[in-house]
Each structure stands twice: as structure tokens, then as C-alpha cells.
Amino acid sequence: MTYLLNSEAAFRFDWRRSLEEIYRGRNLSFFESSQSIPMHSHEVWVVCRGVVQLSTLHPSGDEVLVGLAFQSMPFGLPLTMLEPYQAIALSDVDLMRFTMTEIEESPELSLSIFRHLNRRLQQAESMLALVSNKRVEDRLREILLFLKKEVGQPTDGGMRLSIRLTHQHLANAISSTRVTVTRALGQLQADGWLWIDRDRHIVIAEEAV
Template sequence: MLHSQSLEATPQPDLRQLLEELYRGRNLQPYRSGQSIRMLSDEILVVCRGVVQLGTLYDSGDESLLGLACPSMPFGLPLSSIRPYQAMALTDVDLMRLRLVEIEQSPMLAHGIFRHLARRLQQTEAVLAMVGYRRVEERLRHLLMLLKQEVGQPTASGTRLSVRLTHQQLANAIGTTRVTVTRLLSQLQEEGWLSIDSSRHIVLPSHTHS
């Protein structure tokens, strides 16, 4: 089975802190979970809180997951040639909008965004590997491992996913039904592959692998 070693966390510059210093006083743009995010051709958006689901829509009407933009990650129309290119708040999110001209005029900002674009590239490869699994269970395991790398918080009992996703949100991300995700999460919990804490967050034990 594929391991997500390519997504192991490496020291990264704190882009959010840099943005706060450069744009002190600029309001963040909030979106509620499930909201579609408006994107413009001359803007880059940076996630300051939460997780954004990136995807596209096929002619058949089916949706496809392209990636997850997690805190400090940039996304936007200038960074993709896929059309239609869609962004939806997978959780409640706060975004900062940056015009391309602002980035071009700030070498420090451009460098910070480039470093986090490298994370997005690694993650894109992981998503490609995930959608290649025919079994829904393997797609779910791989998605949870991806979230572990991106939004995991170490705890005494394992790695806690800092965002709480509904079964429907997980189902949307891997192209299945809520009922199937509910069944598989119960199965994985019985196997000891994951647990659910008192606040309904998923916890992956330290020995968990995809």
C-alpha cells in the first residue's frame, strides 16, 4: 500500500505571520462550510484558517477532487489550467485575497507563496494516488492520512485532525455516499485504525498507515 511519506511535514516559513505583517489591518474574508468561493483571474487566495476543497466538474455532472488547500496554502485561477476550477469551503474558513501585482512587487511574499506551492504540488501527487484506488475504503484511508499530514495535531493518543469533517464532507471528497463513509468509519474504528474523541474529532493512532 502507498505511504504518504512525501507529505511529511518540513519546516516552512509562516506565511500567515508574513501576511499579517505586510497587510496589517486588512480584513480576512470568511466563508462558511459548504459555501462556494468566488475566484478572480488576477487574484491568489491564501487560507488563513480552515480547509478549502478544490475540484472540477465533468461533463457528466460528476465532481472530482483536485486538492485540499490547508492553512498557509495558496490557490486561485492563476495557479490552474483546469476549467471549470471550483473551490468550496470544506470547513469554516478565513481567506486573504492578494492581487497578482501585489505578489510581483514583494519578493518576500512571492518566496513565501512559492514554498507553500511546493506543498501543494506534493499534495496533488498524493491526491492523484488516492483517486487511483478502486476500493472506497482505500480512498478513505488515504484521505485521512492526507488530512493527518496537513491538519494533524499530536496528542497522547495519536494524531488528532484539527478540523471536524462530517460524514457527508468526507463522502464528497472521495466520491461516495454518506452512508458508505459512516459504515467504513465504524469499521475502521472497530479495527483500531482510528478513534473518535469527545469533541467528535478523528484521531489516528501513531501506528496508523495507509
């Protein structure tokens, strides 16, 4: 497992370096946390830094999280059939934009997009599996462990999530309510499974499973 994770990390680094070399001089687009990211039918974004929340809306108006785009992951209207489909910066993000024509004409870029779309597919399956769990506490644990793997940073006694999540973010992710998530988080804190640091980031204890 460690070898696979190291290989994946090396691939992300190599692809980012390749993008920088091939598209030297191309400007990155910066979006602040909570800012909406515009999308067009002929363009794909690639995350260079930060995390993007991807969501849709039910007819009732409720927002539903359908994915999180981490570093090197692509997203955009050409890659979805959902409508409406919206992207919001969950942290400060740097993005690189490509047209579908550029992707189709570059074998290297096409292969990399495919590779990271596969990561998105695996993520989507994991999220579908966790929301099928009937217990909110278990769903919350699973989404936090997933985020720990993707955006966790080692700190004293645990892993700190590098993005700051509201209770509503987590509720949307596990198809629950903010009030229920707040109660479940309080129980996890009481159990010593996690705590909140002074910057309001979640820290998951080392022994948490």
C-alpha cells in the same frame, strides 16, 4: 523527517508574520464552514486559518475533489486551468486576498506563493497516487493519514482531525460513493483504527499506519 517538518512549520510562521508586517491594516476575509468563496481571474487567495476545499464538476454533475488548501496555501482562478472551479470553506476560514499585480511586483510574495504552490503540487500527486489504489479501504486509510499529518491535533490515544468531515467529503476525495465510505469507516472503527468523538470529529488511533 522531524527536522524537515519543523523547518516547514517555521517557514509557515515566518511567512505569516511577514505578511502581517508588510500588509498591516489589510482586512482578512472571513467565511463560515460550507460557505462558497468567490474567485476572480486577477486575484489569488491565501489561507491564514482553516481549510478550503477545491473541486470541479464532471459533465455528469458529480463533484470531484482536486485539492485542499491549508494554512499559508494559495488558490484562485489564475492558478488553475479547470473549469468549473470552485472553492468552499471546509471549516471556518480567514483568507487574505492579493491581486496578480501585487504578487508580480513583490519578490518576497512571489517566492512565498511559489513555495506553497509546490506544497499543493506534492499534495495533488499524493492524491492522484492514492485514488489509483483499487481497494476503497486502502484509499480511505491513505487520505485519513494525509489529513492526520496536515490537520491532526494530539488527543488521548490518537490524533483528532481539526476539521469535521462528512462521509460525502471523504467519498469525493477518494472517488468513491458515500455508502461505500460509510461501510469502510464502520470497518475501521470496528478494527479500532479510528473513532468518532462527541463533536463528530474523526480521531485516528496512535498506532494507525
